[in-house]
Amino acid sequence: MSAPILSLDRVSYAxxxxxLAVEDLRFSLEKGERVAVLGRNGAGKSTFFLLCCGILSPQRGTVSLQGRVLTGSKADRLELHRRVGVVFQEAEDQILAVTVEGEVSFGPMNLRLSLPEVERRTAAALEAMGLSDYRQRQPQFLSGGEKKRVTIADILAMEPDVILLDEPTASLDPENVTRLEETLDQLTEAGIALMVSTHDVDFAARFARRGLVFSHSKLLEDGPLTEIFSRPDLLREAGLRKPSFWQAAEALRPGQPSYPMTLEDFTAWAASGRG
Structure with a gap:
């Protein structure tokens, strides 16, 4: 059995x-896995992401890539940056170049790759995000959804193993949320592991089956979302609500141990007669 792509062992940071912003954190992520990261603002989610991608280094504990403990050297930090990319909530804060092509090529150029390799990666990332016709467009004039796709293309051009997305649905209209979810499905099909930090439990339920719950700098729970949403004590502690379809099913048939979380699950649940 291969080692996890990314793991944190007893990591703390202040x-x-x-x-402490995070305390005694233990976590591992497998290839192609999807994880929803939940909790209040200030609970430790953002610091967790910054530790995962190497922007912050742990003050205690270790970070490992595929079983190799990273030392904190410049080479190890660069390797972590390359293999674990992060898409921040505000796309404008992440976009620096004056054209879409220049923006997406920036990361590969910093890896000191050959020009043909930079061009190959840039073209592949633009195509994957449906941005091939946007090469010479100025990012500041794009819509919110288009800017989000540019920031994801930024990361794809680095050919990462893991992508972290901080509140990816924030400020997006329903149409662009649907496009984002289709994009995330494509990334999963490509074998990229995804973690999403979100306050939108309905999106979390559609996105993942595994969830992490943070509260007061600690990882309270790491497990199936169906178990997380069946624990009122945990939801109160973390300031979470149950997904909308869970609440609807529970109102129809109270007292069951768990309920459907998505429209598809709810439809099947109702058709089976359990509703």
């Missing part, structure tokens, strides 16, 4: 003159 910002200057502040209490």
């Amino acid at each position: 910002y200057p003159d502040s209490p």
